[in-house]
Every structure is written in structure tokens, then in C-alpha cells.
Amino acid sequence: MKPKLVEMRDVSIAFGGIKAVDRVSVDLDEGEVVALLGHNGAGKSTLIKILSGAYRADSGEIRVRGETVDIASPRDAKRYGIETIYQTLALADNVDAAANVFLGRERTTRWGTLDDATMEAETRKVMARLNPHFRRFTEPVRALSGGQRQSVAIARAIYFDARVLIMDEPTAALGPAETRQVGDLVGELKRQGIGIFLISHDIHDVFDLADRVAVMKNGRLVGTARVGDVTKDEVLGMIILGKCPPGAEPGPGAEA
Amino acid sequence: MNDKLRQLEFDPRLAGMLGALAAIWIGFDFLSGGAFLTPRNLWNLSVQTASIAIMACGMVLVIVTRNIDLSVGAMLGFVGMIIGVLQARLLPELIGLEHPATWIIAVIAAIATGAAIGLFQGALIAYLGIPSFIVTLGGLLVWRGAAWWVTQGQTVAPLDGRFQRIGGGATGAVGETATWAIAVIACAAIAAAMHYARNRRRSFGFPVRPTWAHIAVMLAACAAVIGAAWVANAYAVPPGIARRLVEEAGGTWPAGGVFIAHGFAIPVLIAIAAGIATTWLATRTRFGRYVFAIGGNTEAAELAGVDTKRTLMLVFGTMGALCGIAACVSAARLNAATNAAGTLDELYVIAAAVIGGTSLAGGIGTIAGAMLGALVMQSLQSGMILLGVDAPLQNVVVGGVLVLAVWVDVVFRRGIK
Numbered sequence: 001m002k003p004k005l006v007e008m009r010d011v012s013i014a015f016g017g018i019k020a021v022d023r024v025s026v027d028l029d030e031g032e033v034v035a036l037l038g039h040n041g042a043g044k045s046t047l048i049k050i051l052s053g054a055y056r057a058d059s060g061e062i063r064v065r066g067e068t069v070d071i072a073s074p075r076d077a078k079r080y081g082i083e084t085i086y087q088t089l090a091l092a093d094n095v096d097a098a099a100n101v102f103l104g105r106e107r108t109t110r111w112g113t114l115d116d117a118t119m120e121a122e123t124r125k126v127m128a129r130l131n132p133h134f135r136r137f138t139e140p141v142r143a144l145s146g147g148q149r150q151s152v153a154i155a156r157a158i159y160f161d162a163r164v165l166i167m168d169e170p171t172a173a174l175g176p177a178e179t180r181q182v183g184d185l186v187g188e189l190k191r192q193g194i195g196i197f198l199i200s201h202d203i204h205d206v207f208d209l210a211d212r213v214a215v216m217k218n219g220r221l222v223g224t225a226r227v228g229d230v231t232k233d234e235v236l237g238m239i240i241l242g243k244c245p246p247g248a249e250p251g252p253g254a255e256a
Numbered sequence: 257m258n259d260k261l262r263q264l265e266f267d268p269r270l271a272g273m274l275g276a277l278a279a280i281w282i283g284f285d286f287l288s289g290g291a292f293l294t295p296r297n298l299w300n301l302s303v304q305t306a307s308i309a310i311m312a313c314g315m316v317l318v319i320v321t322r323n324i325d326l327s328v329g330a331m332l333g334f335v336g337m338i339i340g341v342l343q344a345r346l347l348p349e350l351i352g353l354e355h356p357a358t359w360i361i362a363v364i365a366a367i368a369t370g371a372a373i374g375l376f377q378g379a380l381i382a383y384l385g386i387p388s389f390i391v392t393l394g395g396l397l398v399w400r401g402a403a404w405w406v407t408q409g410q411t412v413a414p415l416d417g418r419f420q421r422i423g424g425g426a427t428g429a430v431g432e433t434a435t436w437a438i439a440v441i442a443c444a445a446i447a448a449a450m451h452y453a454r455n456r457r458r459s460f461g462f463p464v465r466p467t468w469a470h471i472a473v474m475l476a477a478c479a480a481v482i483g484a485a486w487v488a489n490a491y492a493v494p495p496g497i498a499r500r501l502v503e504e505a506g507g508t509w510p511a512g513g514v515f516i517a518h519g520f521a522i523p524v525l526i527a528i529a530a531g532i533a534t535t536w537l538a539t540r541t542r543f544g545r546y547v548f549a550i551g552g553n554t555e556a557a558e559l560a561g562v563d564t565k566r567t568l569m570l571v572f573g574t575m576g577a578l579c580g581i582a583a584c585v586s587a588a589r590l591n592a593a594t595n596a597a598g599t600l601d602e603l604y605v606i607a608a609a610v611i612g613g614t615s616l617a618g619g620i621g622t623i624a625g626a627m628l629g630a631l632v633m634q635s636l637q638s639g640m641i642l643l644g645v646d647a648p649l650q651n652v653v654v655g656g657v658l659v660l661a662v663w664v665d666v667v668f669r670r671g672i673k
Binding site for chain 2: 052054073074075078084086088090091092093094095099103104105106108112113114117118120121137140
């Protein structure tokens, strides 16, 4: 059997005695979209921050294509092709789009100085694909609209040949048209074989995009299910009550 | 209208600063009956600005990362004492008095000592997480006390003859021919750099300034350089010193005297070199990009894999190295090292950066702006001295201008949003 693209097994992390993530196991295949659902504070963002290198797990194991990996920093995660689009977008507001796309991975000239022209050209190329109307390449991203800022954050994640993409509340701050754009993009990336974790507290945002759902409550995994095997109401029951329906595979956090 | 200005890459903030400077200069010239806009006064103004301007370059980087350095004046005092003792007491015993290498050793020691202090303070701030305000407030007291300790409060003088040239004065200028040569080279460099940048943008098909604006900016920059050279060359060396120079060269002093021009002052050239180097660091290197990214969003920089702690420590190290250079300039100008050198400089340096458009909220600031800010403040002080304004009132005016400048900046920023 082919190894999973990403496998997180029995991952736990505690902050000051509170178990934010408690023995959670999730996995992801190539070209698969897994929606990670749960209330605010259920531990979703903390779990993905472990995968993206922002936090370090207290215990548990992370495997990428079957190999156990040690992710100690965001740089490590990126080396394994794991890219993240944070809910806050994590953009430096005072510099332009190209500087943000290449932040930490700048292109340099043969003298070791920044090659701004090449970076801007590459940014223009990737933005042309994501947001053809984007024109404001030389302004600080602070001056951009919410959708444009989102495009910059997405461009940063997909430019560097991501194999795993984590999107934290990707549509929370967007209007209907932009939400649709993000949906189209998820479909396209999926066809390219990229595995995607979609984090959301709103089931309606992600149910149509996802292949599977994984539900967390109070830091624990309630269960996972194929989207075709459960109804929206059943998934809502998992989120709110922690009850695992018959179509789902229960986790350690499922109520009896 | 906005699009048009954007296309011209017009910087309203820089234009405003230049306008304010012009208004101050013309105003003082009018009030002093033509005593302000003289080659002599402008030359002295440039020399007096040098030390603060050098430190302001580093302060921009510090403030851009949302930090502050209150210890720069005390560092300047301490480093000044170290190199004073080094060249007036230690080196004469080791390699002989007025040895040609003395000034080089002193300058290297100053930069190294300043950088070491800066890196140490930066490490406390970055790795131990102590707020920079506290670390450098402590540093202000520590290094000022240490400066006294070096000689138990004694002033060290005189300094090495070659070293003194770093501070300006009649012998601390490069002379007429070299001044014109520097001006011509600078103009050629400006034209070449602008041309290269424009062609590069064009080769990628990016929008560029219209040709007329490109040439206008280039001509304005070159005119400023040529004008500065002309002013510096119009300021004559006083007859007494000129006579000594002529006689030392083996000539005879003619009855009517000769006109020997000062030319660019060495401390001013050092300040401009420091400004260019720091600007290059801030805009053309990864380090500079990270400095601004940290100032804009520290968490984002960390998530992007930037080593924010190391960058922060290096920022303070750069600040310290620039304090070392400023210490050389100010000690050489006084021809003495005193433990009180640089007292209150931290406030002038911070004020220069802030008047020059550096935002205390972080993420925004330019080196050129800070250096212009230093020039604005020094112009106010020099002008008031020319008018015979009392020293306490001078402080009142400078303080008022600082607050006014920041208020204008706040209004302006709101305007563009």
C-alpha cells in the first residue's frame, strides 16, 4: 500500500497544563482535501501549527510519505513541502507583494544582493494565475483589499511547489465572489495532486470542497468520515455534541 | 492624479522635508541679514551634523524593528575615551608618537568596541527578551559611568594628528581638486545607477517613470552634488593656516595672500558613506528585508522562517558600529576625548530619525530621511545661535519642532490612507 502523504499520529501538546491537542491522529492523501472542523478553541489551529512548524508537539509522530520527520521550525516544514496560509495571512504589511511572497526565501543576484526585479517578475506570473486583476505590485500590502491580500498569501504558499497545503479559515474574511475563487483554486490544486487541510469552524464553507472531514472537540478527535457517508446534520452533531454517527470512524474524543 | 504621482514615483514626504529645510535656511538667512547662507556657515553646519547623522542611520534600523536605543550617546562617550587613551597613551609607547598607523588602529578599535557593545545589548534584547528600552536605558548609565572610569574623569588630549582630520577643520577637508573629482564621480554614479535600475525594470516589462521625469530627477540630484561642491570650494581656509600650508609645501606667502579652498569636509564624506552603506544594507540585502519584515509583522517573519532574534541582535550591532564611527568624528573634532562627549545625543539621534519619517510603530523609515532630519535639527540650532537666541530657548524650539514634525507626519499618513 502506498504510504499516506501526511500522517500525524497521537500528537499531543499542552500549554500550562491545559491539553490543547490530546492524542490526535489525522492523515492526508495526495490530491485529497480533508476538512478539519470544530468550534473555536477545539484545537484545530494548534494542531496545524504543529504540522507547519510554529509549535513543537510534546509527543506523537509526524510522517511525510511514510518517513518519520522532525519539524522544529517553519523552515523545516517548508523543506518537506508543507505550506501554510494562516487565518491572519501572516503578511508583513509594510512591504510589497513580491517581498511577502519571497519572505525568508529571497532570490539574490550573483553578488548576494536582493534580486527585486526577478522576484517581482515571478510574483507577477503567479498572481496572473490567481488574481488576473491584481496591479498593485509596488505598494505595501497594507494598501490592498482583503481578497488581494489573500491572493498574496496564497501565492506565497503555492509558488514554492507545495505538496501539502494548510488553509486556516481561508474564506472567513472574504465576500461571496472571492469565496468562490478560493473554491475553484482548491479544486485546481487538488487536480495537481496537492493534499489540502482545510480548517474551518463553519461546516457550510467546506463541506462541498472536502473529500473527508475530521472533527475535533476540546482538543480531542471526535472522529473522521468520508463526506459521502455522513450528512451535514450528523457532522454538526459531531462538532457540537461530540457524537459519532454510524458512517464515521470514531476517535478518542467521541462521546459514548 | 494619484496614479500620475505614483507613476512618477514622487515621494511627497521627502519633498516636504526638503521644502521645510529650504524654508528654515531662507528664513534664518533673512533674519540674520544674510549670515546663514554663506559658504562658511553651510560648511560648518555640515560638519556639525555629521556625528548625529551617522548614528541616525543605525537608529532608523533599530526603530524600524519597533525597538529603541537610548545608549548611543553614552556608547559614543565610552568608545571616545577608549580610543583617546589608545592613541594618546598606549600606542605612543608601543609604536611611537604620531605613527602613520595610529589613526587606522584607533578607527578599527572604535568600530570593534562599538559593535561589541551593540551586539551584547542586542543579545540581551533578542535572546533574553528584555525590552530594548530597559536594556539601553541601563546601557546609558553603564557606558556613561564606564567612560568616566577609563581615566577617572580626566580629559585625554591632544589626539593623533592624522586622526584629527576625521573631525574636519581646515586640515580635515579634501581640498578643491579632490572635491570636484568626488562631485563628478558622484554624478556619474548617480546617472549610472538610475540608468541601470530603469533598464532592468524595463527588461522585465515593468512600468517605469516617463523619460522626462527620469532625466529631471537625475539632473536635480547632480545639481545638488555640484552645488554642494561649489559651496565647499567657496569657503577659504583662514589666512594664518593657509600661510602655514603654503610654507610647509615649500612655497612663499605672497603679499596679497592666496585663496585655498576647504572643499568637502572629511566627516561629511564619512557620514554620506555611512548613509549610502546603511541604505544599501536596508534595501538591497536579505538582512535589510528581514529588518523591515520584523517591523511590519514579527510573527509573520518568524512563520516565514526568518531568524528574527539573530537579525535583531545584528541591528543593535550595526547601531554600535555606527556609534564607534561617530565617536571618532566627535573626538577628532574636539581634538580630545572627554567622558561627557555625546551627552543627550541619544535624544537628538532619535529625534533626527523621527523627524525624518521613521515611524515609532515600526516598519517604516528611510536612512536619507533621518539624515535630512539631523540636518534640519542642526540648521535650527545653528540658525538660532547666529541670531543670538538663548540656549534654553533653543531647546524649547527644537522640542516644539520635533512634536510638530511628528504631528504633521501623523496627519499626512492619515491622508494617504
